[in-house]
Amino acid sequence: MRAVIQKSFGGPEVLEVVETARPRPLSREVLVRVRAAAVNPVDAAVRSGAYPLLGEPPFGVGWDVSGVVEEAGPGARFAVGDEVYGMPFFPRAANAYAEYVVAPSRQLARKPASLSHVEAAALPLAALTAWQGLVDAAALKAGDRVLIHRAAGGVGHLAVQIAKARGAHVTALASAARHAFVRGLGADEVIDYRTTDFTEAVRDADVVLDSTAQGARSLQVLRPGGMLVTILEHGDAELAAAVEAAGRRFAGVSVEPDRAALEAIAALVDEGRLRPHVEETLPLAEAGKAHELIESGRVQGKVVLTV
Incomplete structure (x- = not known):
């Protein structure tokens, strides 16, 4: 072969x-x-x-x-x-x-x-990363407010759709050229991270899905008890301690094979809620x-x- x-x-x-x-x-x-x-x-x-x-x-x-x-x-x-x-x-x-x-x-x-x-x-890899962060770790539910970094990227564009399928209010970070694309995925608010400081534009988020290694900054927009889900800094013990000291929760996601999640993702796709x-x-x-x-x-x- x-x-x-x-x-x-x-x-x-x-x-x-x-x-x-x-x-x-x-x-x-x-x-x-x-x-x-x-x-x-x-x-x-x-x-x-x-x-x-x-x-x-x-x-x-x-x-x-x-x-x-x-x-x-x-x-x-x-x-x-x-x-x-x-x-x-x-x-x-x-x-x-x-x-x-x-x-x-x-x-x-x-x-x-x-x-x-x-x-x-x-x-698989991108959707499982989003699923294991938002669903498994954060237990995202209807009405939760979630901030998603790199919302037009591989993980981000699927995370927006998964969050919307769970009934969450989604604030997405993306460049201006990607705003129409991200809104088409269902994002409720879209912020141009190149011209706007998201730490000043977002407040009291229940969950942040961070794929940019900006965990310390993302912490600033979480409500007390909110959860920082980080992909690139999943093994950062210092960040985890800082999050917990601030009265927030920390989840570091390193994706793993997961048949049950793949089946749930496939169901969302075939229901027309994820693409x-x-x-x-x-x-x-x-x-x-x-x-x-x-x-x-x-x-x-x-x-x-x-x-």
Whole structure:
């Protein structure tokens, strides 16, 4: 099979397509014929060595996949021909930029029926991050006021929709060029973070979803007892202590595979309440270009590789 690997840390040019052996599923695992694989900022950070999650190269990159079960090991939850999606193994290597991926069947869910494989692949890592932060950690409920950073980005644009599906009042931070897009997702208020200091514009938020490493500043807009959910600073003990000392709550989210959440996300999609936005699709051989797009910081929604 064809797969993208890297033999050294570096820029997007270190990604190369090679021929390698097709993996075989073990008990309770499935072999998935990948139709699409999404590209996330963490992929680029791992590739560059900025976030050496997988140790030293060589290794394959990527986690988000959508495809069709080609082979099922004994006891697997799916049968040959089932359409599935997920984010297997994270934070261990999944080698998702490939024609075939092996995954534990309990780390996958049935693909939302209303989505293409390209759209479904755009969901797992970003949607699970938003879900595990807003639903699992913050227990977001109807009437809560939530502030979402980077609301036009991969995690942010899904977080806005998940929060609205929970009945929350959403204040979104995005550049002026993205305001129409974010309002179209259902945001109640949109603030241009480039011209307005959000700490002066927002007050008494019940929840802040921070994907920008601005936890200390985000703390300023929370009501007493409110919760700071942070993605990039999830292991920051000093920040956690400061939040708690201020009479607020802290939740650091490091995303993990979650079949139940994937099923809930798929249900929202098929009910018409959640839709991923794919800004660009590229073939597997152009994984390097996909990483360039992700690292530009200008992507609205997601970039997906077709396989």
